[in-house]
Amino acid sequence: MKTNTFATIAHRRLPVAVAGLLLLLIALPGMAAVKPAPGAVQSGMASFYHDSLHGNRTASGQVYDKNRVSAAHKTLPLGTKVKVTDLETGRSIVVPINDRGPFVRGRVIDLSRRAAAKLDMIKRGVTRVQIEVLSMPGSGA
Template identity: 45%
Template sequence: MRRAALAAIGLAMGLASLPHAEAGSPRRDVVARTVPGAHPVLRTQRGKASFYANRFHGRRMANGRRFDRQSASAASRTLPLGTRALVTNLENGRRAVVTIEDRGPHLGGRVLDVSPGTASQLGMRQRGVVMVEIVPLAAGEHG
């Protein structure tokens, strides 16, 4: 009996120390599948993506460059700056290659922000927020 109780406590403590997803957490939809031969941070992810408002055109991004609404720029909280990634709109199958040049998205529950030009290529301008898959292709200079 005592051994079973200790095992249950150990299991509970171990589970409590693991990262967990709360309702609305952006990590809830992340798929823990590592790209072969890639840095451990470079995982295929699934989650909600949105796009930058036009008012951000010309503002500086995290990499120091100015944002161009027609570029293939994207923002991620987890992927290293400079990382190229294939983004697939899971609702219509359209794809685009982006470069992570900024940090964000800053709204909970989202894993990626893309430029309005990329949003058009992905066919997501009407909906605004869509489910995507992000497959890192090459690590950035900081990765």
Template identity: 45%
Template sequence: MEEQDRGPDRPVDLSHVPDAEPRHEPRTLAGNKNPYTVLGKTYHLMDDETGYKERGIASWYGQKFHGRKTSNGETYDMYGMTAAHKTLPIPSYVRVTNLDNGRQVVVRVNDRGPFHAGRIIDLSYAAAQKLGFAARGTAQVEVEIIVPGDQAPAPLRANRDAPVVGTPAPGAFTPVKTTQAAPKNQPMTFVQVGAFSTLDAAEKRRTQLERFVDQPVLIYSPDEEPVLHRVRIGPLHTTEEVTALREQLRKNAIDQTHIVRE
């Protein structure tokens, strides 16, 4: 969220706002200058965005830019499902997952930014609210390109580029695979595998799990005292998937688990 930016003057429930619907669109002349320079730094657009996936910090922008022109000349609407990205072509579509709670949205990239160090995407206020971090300003997310015509949500995969803590014994880990889509209007199911008093300990457990789990491994840190960083796997979509995952965890000496539904 840009400094001194803010959301609506009064609380507004935007949960009903539909996600962007991916479709084939030509790249606009405006917004796709390559390379371009902002604040003394030069950016080069992706030659091929196919397969793009990245984890990092998302922010949002609101009233400060509401009604102004985006990079491709459209009018920014903080109640729409749009986003700004530094190097993806304009327009393009991405799926954004909040790694703290598993929520997902699909947004249309029509702007450039964010130009704060360490941030990978700037979302509209509506998208941030649907992802559950509008009040906080930023969140850890995964951003994945969507190819129009193939936009059905794919099962999330753990980040295989994450650093490994320790060296597992040969043959100790067997991946758990899933291709089952989530039924609509059903609560999300997670398997919780620990609650830690420090974020560092939770991150180590997440890194360990990502070695042999295909589903997302999330850290949920609610605003409460005392703070406990809960490590969860999911969302899971069927009873069979939950059973298979818990059995796989037991094979890897993780016996203390329980199911969480949200």
């Protein structure tokens, strides 16, 4: 009697496939991006864009202008407005998030040269900051 090899293999692998699918369905809600509400705060190191990036496109499609205030953040939605406070000087500035980054360990935000100058951090290069979400696209805040 000849057995159907495909049916035998499929029958053996079906429980494994079902278990994998169930694990994926259980894990998906935890993998969803959590949108921070206005008022959410994050602390870490800030840096600023190198002048050579002036004129390049940002993740939002806008052209980076070193003479305008803007910033890059890894996860905040593009268009989010944040208040960045330099924890060394107490100076703060409001900037829109229009790009992704910084992709350097320990850094939480990358500022335009203009924003960095307003925080008086150009000579230091990096500084410890607190970021407060003021408004997000579609939040009405």
